[in-house]
Amino acid sequence: MAVRTLINGAPIEVVPALDRGLAYGDGLFESIRFVGAVAPLWSRHMQRLALSCERLRLPVPDPAQLWREALDVSRGMTQSVVRITLTRGIGERGYALPLLPQPTRIVAAFAPPQLSEEVYSNGVRVRLCDIRLAEQPLLAGMKHLNRLEQVLARAEWNDPAIAEGLLCDSHDRVISATMANLFALVDGVLLTPAVDRCGVAGVARAEVLATCPLAQVDTLTLDAVLEASEVFLSSSVRGILPVHSLGERVYATGAVTRQLQQHWHNLGFSMEQGG
Incomplete structure (x- = not known):
């Protein structure tokens, strides 16, 4: 399965082993359906993401930046699902929240499910x-x-x-x-x-x-x-x-x-x- 991925804006596919999303599931995600360069429910996804970030005490990402990255990874795809994953980033061992969190931002595009x-x-x-x-x-x-x-x-x-x-x-x-x-x-x-x-x-x-x-x-x-x-x-x-x-x-x-x-x-x- 070919997947186009950006991590913190860079075209890489590796997340640090100490990322809290991997260690504790400390983060959120949105799966957004795109038709070409259009995402009809984008605003609803951004609203839920922002509200959820506030509830989890995560810094709210810039929707404009997410939009640019979503278009980048889905470029040329007539139909796609863009998954935006946001974690609290790297932290020291333990459950305590980092004093200065540096979230990990993963934006990836997938082919949509095939339903008849x-x-x-x-x-x-x-x-x-x-x-x-x-x-x-x-x-x-x-x-x-x-x-x-x-x-x-x-x-x-x-x-x-x-x-x-x-x-x-x-x-x-x-x-x-x-x-x-x-x-x-x-x-x-x-x-x-x-x-x-x-x-x-x-x-x-x-x-x-x-x-x-x-x-x-x-x-x-x-x-x-x-x-x-x-x-x-x-x-x-x-x-x-x-x-x-x-x-x-x-x-x-x-x-x-x-x-x-x-x-x-x-x-x-x-x-x-x-x-």
């Missing part, structure tokens, strides 16, 4: 994961570097026909998929789980909530999801993915899902290849 038109038309199969997300309000919502819960969840299956896993918290409340947020149309109301105690406040989720002002953020049980008339996943990289089935429950792709897919298309994303 059929996936966007008919939806994906989803399974219920055994692992439960731990509650930590101080970290909830952020795209921090510790993704071990998601790694272990994804290790629960190897069936290529299953595209995603549904994650619940320790109280069996539905939170998200492993790589996407979840929406369900229940009794005519579009619902998405709260992510103030665990989970990620996705950029695509924020776009859906802004587009559908009547949508509600609320507790969502597994029974409610199983009884929903429509279920879809939102991802800044993959867009709006209908859920075809959750276990034995089969869903039809409904009007709300189709309207949001059209909104994604109107933003500038294609309906295939992760749009």
